[in-house]
Amino acid sequence: MSRLLCQFSCGAASAVATKIAVQAWNPELVMVLNADIAAEHPDGRRFFADCEKWIGRTFTVLRDEKYGADPIEVFRRRRYIKGPNGAACSGPLKRDLLRALEQPGDILVLGYTAEEEERYDDFVEAWPDRKIIAPLIAQGLTKEDCKAMVLRAGIRLPRMYELGYDNNNCIACVKGGQKYFRAIREDFPERFEALAQVEEDIGPSAYILHHRSGPLKGQRFPLRELSTDGPVQRNEKLPSCGLFCEVAEQDYSE
């Protein structure tokens, strides 16, 4: 029997996917992996502990040592934030940690929800030889279903969901857009400022936002110039950032 690698990202979907997947597997061959990132909301550790009890397995925590598991430190030292090949942080803080312990024949449990079937198909296309299962898609479970299941299990949702955010990515995730960053500036001004500062230190090549319309459409601009009168949207859909989906995204870019 193969090893089953489940990614627990401190979000509701990965919690339910893990809960479903581990039931039918030899406990000796299950690894539930979690990348501990310094920039995630601290309530993620409470959710981690609650889900460990609910799922009934001891989770394995992976933590980058080189950058202190901190995206800002990655950006500062690599002098790069994100580009066509993705964000500078997700490799060293997540993807590389998985690669270090993955073995041939492992089965990956993907937490894609029913509304993410296209992303699942992309993964399968990019990795035809890889053994994967996607329990949420197999059972038609949406992200909202997963949140409801977690609540019904008596577990409080992660604080970022309670604040209205769509996922439990790092606070000030560089995959966000203008509406998301207006929300971050209101809710977590110190995180917004830290990212704005590192952008400024690196220079224009690091700007993560760009004008969506008007004469400057497509041009990048610094976070500090983000207008204060535009829309704020906490639940802006951000690509998830997990150990496994990042593996796929890296593959596309390669």
Ligand code: SF4
């Ligand atoms: S959640 Fe966002 S900021 Fe955090 S590691 Fe992933 S891409 Fe980087």
